[in-house]
Amino acid sequence: MDADATRSQLAAALVRVAGGDRAALRLVYQDTSAKLFGVCLRILKDRGEAEDVLQEVFLTVWRKAASFDPGRASPITWMVAIARNRAIDRLRASAVSRRMEPIESADAVSDPAPAAVERVEMAQQHQRLSRCLAELEARHASAIRAAFLDGTTYEELAASMSVPLGTMKSWIRRGLLKLRACLEA
Amino acid sequence: MSTDDTIDPASGGNLIAAEYVLGVLGAEERREVERRLAQEPALASEVAFWEERLGGIADAVAPVAPPPHAWSQIEAAIAADARPQAAASLWQSIAFWRSFAIGAATLAAASIAALAYIGLVPGSPPPLMATLAGSSGQPNFVAAVTATGNNLVVVPAALLTNDPRAMELWLILPGPNQRPHSLGLIQPGQPIRLTIPPDLLGQFTPDAALAVSLEPPGGSPTGQPTGPVIASGKLTSL
Numbered sequence: 001m002d003a004d005a006t007r008s009q010l011a012a013a014l015v016r017v018a019g020g021d022r023a024a025l026r027l028v029y030q031d032t033s034a035k036l037f038g039v040c041l042r043i044l045k046d047r048g049e050a051e052d053v054l055q056e057v058f059l060t061v062w063r064k065a066a067s068f069d070p071g072r073a074s075p076i077t078w079m080v081a082i083a084r085n086r087a088i089d090r091l092r093a094s095a096v097s098r099r100m101e102p103i104e105s106a107d108a109v110s111d112p113a114p115a116a117v118e119r120v121e122m123a124q125q126h127q128r129l130s131r132c133l134a135e136l137e138a139r140h141a142s143a144i145r146a147a148f149l150d151g152t153t154y155e156e157l158a159a160s161m162s163v164p165l166g167t168m169k170s171w172i173r174r175g176l177l178k179l180r181a182c183l184e185a
Numbered sequence: 186m187s188t189d190d191t192i193d194p195a196s197g198g199n200l201i202a203a204e205y206v207l208g209v210l211g212a213e214e215r216r217e218v219e220r221r222l223a224q225e226p227a228l229a230s231e232v233a234f235w236e237e238r239l240g241g242i243a244d245a246v247a248p249v250a251p252p253p254h255a256w257s258q259i260e261a262a263i264a265a266d267a268r269p270q271a272a273a274s275l276w277q278s279i280a281f282w283r284s285f286a287i288g289a290a291t292l293a294a295a296s297i298a299a300l301a302y303i304g305l306v307p308g309s310p311p312p313l314m315a316t317l318a319g320s321s322g323q324p325n326f327v328a329a330v331t332a333t334g335n336n337l338v339v340v341p342a343a344l345l346t347n348d349p350r351a352m353e354l355w356l357i358l359p360g361p362n363q364r365p366h367s368l369g370l371i372q373p374g375q376p377i378r379l380t381i382p383p384d385l386l387g388q389f390t391p392d393a394a395l396a397v398s399l400e401p402p403g404g405s406p407t408g409q410p411t412g413p414v415i416a417s418g419k420l421t422s423l
Contacts, residue, residue, distance in 0.1 A: 008409055012364050015410060016357050019394040019417035022263065027361055029256060034248035037255075042246050043208075051255055058259045059266065066319065070398075071411040072233060077240035084208065084243075092212035126241035144207065148242040151208040176203045183238050 006031075010075035011068075018065035025062055032076060033058075036083040043087040043151040053090050057083045088151040132182035140175035143168065202231030206239055315395045316342075317416035325416035326371070326397060328354075330381075330389050337368060337389075340376040350399040355410060356385055357417075359392035370404050371397065394419045 010031055016024035036057055040050040060082050068078050133141045143157055152160070158168035204210050205218045222229050317326040328339045339354060352373060355365035366388075369379045381389065396417035398410040405411050 008364060009362055011410070012357065015355070015365060015396050015398075015414050015417065016363075016394060018414050019357065019396060019419055021357075021359070021394060021419070022260070023359070025263070026256070029259065033255070034250045035243075035246070037251040038246045038249040039243055041249055047252075051251060051258075054251055054255055055259050055262055059262050062263050062266065066414055066417065069413040070409075071413070073237055074240075077237055080240055080243045081206075081236040088208045089212070089215065092215070125238070126244060129238060129241040145242055145245070147207045147209045148239055149245060153211055154209045157209065172204075172207070172209060173200055176200050176207070179238075180203070 007074055007076075011070040014061075014065045014068050014070075014075055017062060018068070025058065028061065028075075028079075029058060032079055035076065036079060039080055039083045040087045042149055043084065043091055049090060049094070050087070053083070053086045056086050060086070084148075084151065091151050128183065132179050135182055136175050136178055137171075140171045140178075143171050144175050144179070147172065202228055203235045203239075206232055206235035313389055313391065313420045313422060315418040315420045317395055317397055317418040319416050328395050328418075330420075331378075334386065334389070335381055337379045337381055338376060339371045339379065341373055349402075350412060351402050351404055352397050352415070353400045353404050353410070354379065355396045355398065356388065357394040357396055358388055359390075359394075365396065365410055367405065367408065368395075370400075389420060391420055391422055 010028065013024045013027045013031075017028060033054065037050060037054050040053045040057070041047065044050045044053065057079070061079060064082075068075065073081075133144070136144070139161070143161065146152060146160075147157060154168050154172070155165060157172075158165045161168065163171075201218060205215065210218065218228075218232075222232065313330040315328045317328060319325050325342055326339055327342050328337055330337055337354075352371050354368040354371050356368055357363065357365050366382070366385055368381070368385075371377050371379070394417055396410070396414050398405070398414050399412035400410070401412075
């Protein structure tokens, strides 16, 4: 199935969820739960926590489906944003100091070619993101990818890359400014 | 430039939306951004910009199938959830009829108007109706299929925004892989009678749903909803 058809079907299912249709929520779950569970697991590094958050994510989708705007966001982007926000909140709330992963591990997984069936987004936008990230200084791009994928704070990123906090903030803000200019161009 | 690791602190302020989406903020800063999001549309659209643009980074995450019990827990959580249900349960619930009788004047007026429009006569088959509610559960429209089955009457039940966008009504059929079917544009301030397209005549059944989306003037350019859904509800036999 092509990306556009997947996107419209997912959007249509979300409209039905907004109308209180549980069967439609099940369809949404079947299409997206593996992606969203992967996103939560990457941030939380704990299956139990990730399962809890996945449940919160679908409860949020159930309650807020009516606020999904198909003209503004793609369905999967909207759901990934919910999943990341929930997972990051859980991470911040957890008193357990988290295991630091060396930044190289984020680099190692940041650029695999996604399988065609997983491409539920518009390919063009993603190509542009890749191109714009490639224009950044390598360490700025690495820090941005690692932050997005792992939900790490400035402090944690600075520690894992062994640079002062001010330097890390500067790298990421520089990277974001340049990225915005490139994405808007 | 790479040797200079300082940055104008002022530019940090413009990036709060990006930093929020990226996930580098601490818990308190995140709460602060979320509090502002409710009041600052400009900040909300910045966040939407970054969510859409950075979302592609998540492609790097390999999907992991959740355990089979995850879905049953979600189902149970939803069954226990107090989210107001549109149409079906609303029409059948005693609490609804009570509020119908004592309070919901605009909805009552709309419902009576809808029933008058469809020419309800004793002995005719039970009409199909839907209460279309917004995300807050507030009923925004009442829709009813006329006794002949060829027309749909839509009556606004609540004063809506003065949003300049057009309102388009959609039929959403039950079952997997169904795309919404446009039923035409409706008016926020007045009842309207729509002719049901011939190919959809047999499709108005108690499991189908109706939804209203905001669209550019003249209606959706793509034939599918492109704007936010402001109201939806299931069809039900009265």
